[in-house]
Amino acid sequence: MIDLGDLGLDEGAHLLIKRALARDGRATVSGTSPSLAIDVPAWCRARGHAIEAVSGGFAITAGPDRWRGAERAGGDVPVADPPPRWGLAARGALVEIGAPELDLPLAIWADEAARLYSQAAAAQWDPATAIPWDAPIDHPDEVEDAVVQVMTYLIENETAALLVPVRFLGRLHPHFREVMQLLAIQAADEARHIEVFTRRARLRRRELGLSTASGQASLATLFDEPDFAIASFLLAVLGEGSFLALLWFLRDHGPDACTREVARLAAQDDARHVAFGLAHLAHQLAREPALRDRLVAAIERRHAALAHTAGLNEEVFDALVLLAAGGWEPAALRRGHAAVIALVREMDDGRRLRLGRLGFVRDDAARLSALHTRNFM
Amino acid sequence: MSELVLGAVAYDAKVVTIWEGFKAYFNAHGLAFDFVLYSNYERQVAAHLRGDIDVAWNSPLAWVDTRRAAPDRAKAIAMRDTDRDLTSVVLVRADGAAASAGRIETVADLRRVAVGALDSPQATLIPLLALAEAGVGRGVEAVCHDVLVGKHGDHIGGERDAVKALLAGTVDAACVIDGNRLAFAREGLFAPGQLRVLLQTGPYDHCNFTVLAETPATDVLRELLLAMSYDDPAVRPLLDMEGLTRWLPGRTSGYALLERAVGETEPGRGVPAPFTRAR
Numbered sequence: 226m227i228d229l230g231d232l233g234l235d236e237g238a239h240l241l242i243k244r245a246l247a248r249d250g251r252a253t254v255s256g257t258s259p260s261l262a263i264d265v266p267a268w269c270r271a272r273g274h275a276i277e278a279v280s281g282g283f284a285i286t287a288g289p290d291r292w293r294g295a296e297r298a299g300g301d302v303p304v305a306d307p308p309p310r311w312g313l314a315a316r317g318a319l320v321e322i323g324a325p326e327l328d329l330p331l332a333i334w335a336d337e338a339a340r341l342y343s344q345a346a347a348a349q350w351d352p353a354t355a356i357p358w359d360a361p362i363d364h365p366d367e368v369e370d371a372v373v374q375v376m377t378y379l380i381e382n383e384t385a386a387l388l389v390p391v392r393f394l395g396r397l398h399p400h401f402r403e404v405m406q407l408l409a410i411q412a413a414d415e416a417r418h419i420e421v422f423t424r425r426a427r428l429r430r431r432e433l434g435l436s437t438a439s440g441q442a443s444l445a446t447l448f449d450e451p452d453f454a455i456a457s458f459l460l461a462v463l464g465e466g467s468f469l470a471l472l473w474f475l476r477d478h479g480p481d482a483c484t485r486e487v488a489r490l491a492a493q494d495d496a497r498h499v500a501f502g503l504a505h506l507a508h509q510l511a512r513e514p515a516l517r518d519r520l521v522a523a524i525e526r527r528h529a530a531l532a533h534t535a536g537l538n539e540e541v542f543d544a545l546v547l548l549a550a551g552g553w554e555p556a557a558l559r560r561g562h563a564a565v566i567a568l569v570r571e572m573d574d575g576r577r578l579r580l581g582r583l584g585f586v587r588d589d590a591a592r593l594s595a596l597h598t599r600n601f602m
Numbered sequence: 603m604s605e606l607v608l609g610a611v612a613y614d615a616k617v618v619t620i621w622e623g624f625k626a627y628f629n630a631h632g633l634a635f636d637f638v639l640y641s642n643y644e645r646q647v648a649a650h651l652r653g654d655i656d657v658a659w660n661s662p663l664a665w666v667d668t669r670r671a672a673p674d675r676a677k678a679i680a681m682r683d684t685d686r687d688l689t690s691v692v693l694v695r696a697d698g699a700a701a702s703a704g705r706i707e708t709v710a711d712l713r714r715v716a717v718g719a720l721d722s723p724q725a726t727l728i729p730l731l732a733l734a735e736a737g738v739g740r741g742v743e744a745v746c747h748d749v750l751v752g753k754h755g756d757h758i759g760g761e762r763d764a765v766k767a768l769l770a771g772t773v774d775a776a777c778v779i780d781g782n783r784l785a786f787a788r789e790g791l792f793a794p795g796q797l798r799v800l801l802q803t804g805p806y807d808h809c810n811f812t813v814l815a816e817t818p819a820t821d822v823l824r825e826l827l828l829a830m831s832y833d834d835p836a837v838r839p840l841l842d843m844e845g846l847t848r849w850l851p852g853r854t855s856g857y858a859l860l861e862r863a864v865g866e867t868e869p870g871r872g873v874p875a876p877f878t879r880a881r
Binding site: 233235270289310 | 795838
């Protein structure tokens with residue numbers, strides 16, 4: 226016998242009844258709430274519980290158990306192929322049968338995702354305070370124009386780096402919670418990069434620089450990839466990998482403290498994006514060796530698609546030279562030019578290194594790196 | 603066996619989802635089934651009597667109308683477990699406050715009573731009968747809250763508005779289904795202890811599947827309904843939407859109160875004596 230005292234079903238008494246029914250499948254209930262004799266039958270009727278008036282109260286027998294047939298949505302570690310019926314349930318939750326099936330078919334995983342997400346969460350920086358926006362800008366006007374051109378190019382590329390993974394994020398099965406979180410925080414990283422590059426470009430100029438057809442053509446091919454592994458390979462491993470070298474270049478050669486700092490902070494974030502791309506591909510290649518051939522085919526396909534374009538636009542190349550030179554003196558230009566040539570080599574070295582880490586032998590890595598878009602991303 | 607056509611009233615947009623779901627279920631279980639939606643029960647009853655539909659998912663008042671029109675043929679073949687033994691309650695403010703002068707202690711103190719839609723068995727017809735039989739005074743005003751008239755109070759909005767009127771102090775009492783009192787409390791519409799139950803009606807039954815002729819197809823429909831299990835993942839969402847955990851055979855013993863409430867008058871056309879309808 227459960228004595229509800231004067232607690233009414235309109236103020237929480239049903240919890241005591243539910244608890245008893247869950248434990249024993251039946252309960253005898255009594256109480257002094259004025260509406261108890263109205264509320265208990267009404268409450269039971271709505272839930273399919275059988276009820277009978279007995280001396281001093283009601284005898285209740287539990288109706289259908291809503292949790293019969295419920296299914297645990299995996300555990301600590303994700304399963305390879307979570308069913309659509311788990312829907313939005315938290316991994317490890319007990320899922321009632323009959324929930325709607327969501328069309329979230331993508332299974333994306335890397336064991337490093339949780340660690341990278343924690344790092345990313347801890348490394349978020351505030352554009353308002355992290356960048357020395359008031360640092361002096363005393364380089365020549367045309368060097369400032371070069372900075373604006375490079376920033377314009379960076380914004381365009383970071384926009385692709387935001388939108389391409391997000392398209393997959395929207396179709397990712399939420400069972401892969403850590404990957405979902407990581408892709409979300411990567412998108413936030415890119416949003417911040419777009420903000421600081423835009424703000425840096427407009428510190429001294431009202432208008433942004435040039436956007437070329439070939440640059441956009443290169444980025445557009447990233448949107449054609451329906452397979453996350455391949456998109457991630459092209460964007461994160463090869464593209465953002467190359468971009469890391471570019472951001473380090475700007476960190477080292479930027480003509481003002483603000484440019485150097487936005488590049489340094491963006492590189493810090495992009496390094497995590499590259500690390501996730503590598504980790505995911507390593508995970509995927511271990512399970513699906515044939516993926517390697519598809520990755521090769523994807524680089525070759527993209528190269529063929531872009532063969533007719535100019536690659537890196539001359540405006541960006543020249544802007545990088547002038548930016549690194551810091552002025553028009555021939556000796557400075559020679560230095561700047563040499564630095565950009567070294568940058569291109571460094572990008573190639575980085576790509577070959579990362580391809581090697583994915584198990585490509587040296588000659589293949591060199592050949593594939595050479596096929597990467599001349600637009601860097 | 604020809605296609606079985608069911609009529610139902612579209613009291614809410616979810617009705618389409620409900621019957622599309624049942625249609626798919628019945629079709630998958632070998633019953634050729636389709637449905638027609640009506641905007642009010644009067645039109646559905648007329649269509650049923652004309653033979654346009656084979657079975658009607660009827661409100662209690664629509665059942666009474668059908669039974670009166672075809673007393674020898676109307677049969678209730680199935681109903682929800684939640685259609686049996688409902689009661690309605692007349693709520694007043696626990697502090698005894700009346701809309702005008704005085705205090706509300708007993709039924710005799712009532713002057714203005716908020717009810718649901720004029721044609722709602724549960725929130726108007728049956729509670730007004732109970733009040734009349736409990737000795738309510740002559741000329742007491744019934745204040746209707748006509749959300750979707752023609753739908754026989756299927757929509758809960760009329761009852762909610764009646765309770766709001768009580769809380770606002772414009773009426774002395776409000777009539778709702780017993781379970782809706784709990785539902786409104788859970789919504790936070792009123793605080794525990796703010797309202798008390800002045801009167802509870804006797805038990806009555808609610809909807810049923812009505813047929814005018816039992817056929818092999820209506821037999822199959824009843825068998826399929828009774829076999830639906832809450833444990834079946836394909837079925838549970840349908841049962842949840844329609845508000846039941848299992849289908850039961852139809853019974854007609856639970857409509858006596860409503861038959862009395864409707865009396866000999868044409869159903870749903872006015873409030874019963876001794877009430878007057880507030881304008």
